[in-house]
């Protein structure tokens with residue numbers, strides 16, 4: 001290992017301490033299978049690239065071959081006439097022109113192949129990420145997925161555009177040169193291979209350490225940037241608490257961790273590059289020295305030696321190309337594994353035949369946790385009959401939102417079941433669940449597009465009268481009607497800037513259109529001004545009318561109005577009953593009510 005000589009890798013590994021990703025990372029076998037499929041899909045383009053590349057390499061061999069013939073002729077005492085110098089020069093010029101043409105073709109086709117593979121990869125990945133089950137994304141958070149879509153795709157873009165085509169070119173190039181060497185002077189081909197063990201040993205040593213070291217170096221740099229950015233962002237707090245010195249020490253520690261990885265990767269390169277140079281020198285000197293000996297013994301001609309030496313010299317370029325891009329490919333492999341990992345998540349399918357026969361929602365002995373081994377809900381059983389209003393109350397972190405998401409079918413329970421009209425939600429296709437149950441939370445995103453597009457998301461077949469009716473139901477027909485382009489008005493970033501209250505109305509209008517009979521309401525701890533909030537509550541009340549509502553109540557007056565209140569404490573339902581019954585029972589809810597009311 002590297003501890004035996006040179007610099008040992010730093011003991012602190014920032015790559016290892018990055019927050020654990022919750023989306024899976026593809027196993028090596030899966031990544032290899034994906035690459036094989038990708039190559040197979042583009043086999044025609046690969047074959048064309050190999051063909052034009054071979055033609056370019058073959059044309060490049062004409063020069064050494066012609067020079068070898070001249071040297072051979074001279075050594076046999078031929079005169080200028082016999083050497084046909086004019087014809088040789090013309091042939092050389094033609095070969096050069098052909099080579100130039102095909103090299104251009106190689107570049108063009110290489111770039112096109114790279115772009116096509118990249119487009120395929122992007123498409124594969126994006127299609128799959130859009131189809132991820134909502135629970136998976138909720139659990140993993142969008143950060144991990146976003147970093148895969150941005151950083152990992154960027155890293156792969158470089159590999160696809162350059163590394164894959166260049167590696168294919170390098171391998172074909174080196175192979176053809178070695179083949180030509182074997183045909184011209186078989187003993188010289190063997191001699192050229194003398195350098196191989198040196199090269200392979202050096203590369204093996206380097207590539208075993210380099211990928212993880214570069215990852216750690218990159219993570220170390222990210223940690224430096226994060227520490228500095230945080231210090232600047234939190235400037236006032238740092239000042240107020242006199243944290244300056246502590247922040248400087250933290251930055252210094254991060255910088256020293258990063259530079260120790262920089263030093264380590266530099267050390268790796270200081271071993272690799274000389275190894276490559278030594279192998280190159282070894283190839284050429286072995287061919288020249290041993291080739292000279294072979295000529296003296298008469299085993300090969302001096303012309304063969306000339307051609308052989310030139311071909312051996314030409315080998316340096318493709319070998320350099322292979323090593324350079326192999327390095328790049330190692331880094332890309334890590335990103336590819338992260339992308340392929342997303343493809344491994346089972347898409348949300350569900351049992352198409354499963355349909356609810358009723359509107360009652362039931363949770364039965366439900367246990368659920370976000371991480372293996374730690375449950376957030378510990379055996380919750382509750383019944384939400386159609387048309388009732390249930391309020392979930394309890395301390396922060398008790399599991400109210402989690403229970404709400406299970407009742408809305410976003411997550412499936414670890415054990416136990418949640419059913420709607422007797423049908424298990426976890427086995428129902430997401431599309432069908434959405435027709436019956438909706439989760440309403442505080443996020444009211446307005447997508448870039450027309451107001452109509454934003455509303456149609458909820459029900460693609462709705463006509464304009466229905467859209468206007470939905471807007472009227474949430475009190476939004478006034479401002480929407482005043483827009484110059486009506487439903488065609490562009491909203492979202494770049495278009496009309498809608499106020500937070502209007503965004504909430506658009507979200508509620510979508511809900512009216514989707515018309516689910518059951519709503520799980522993760523109550524908005526509204527950041528709106530009181531007038532807008534009152535306005536919105538009126539609209540919301542109209543939307544809720546006649547539906548089953550499970551409200552996660554952050555304000556107790558929501559609970560007061562509910563038919564049934566469930567007190568959630570430590571992942572269990574500790575009390576269940578109407579407001580009056582629970583106040584009379586004088587338990588946890590009564591205490592909460594008194595403290596809030598008092």
Ligand SMILES: Nc1ncnc2c1ncn2[C@@H]1O[C@H](COP(=O)(O)OP(=O)(O)OP(=O)(O)O)[C@@H](O)[C@H]1O
Nearest residue numbers: 138139370376394395396397398399400401402403
């Ligand atoms: N996406 C998530 N990933 C991991 N843990 C989570 C996630 N969401 C919630 N938790 C954890 O589950 C527990 C219950 O959280 P939950 O949000 O359901 O509680 P809550 O009663 O709704 O709290 P609050 O009133 O503060 O929203 C908490 O310990 C919380 O940290």
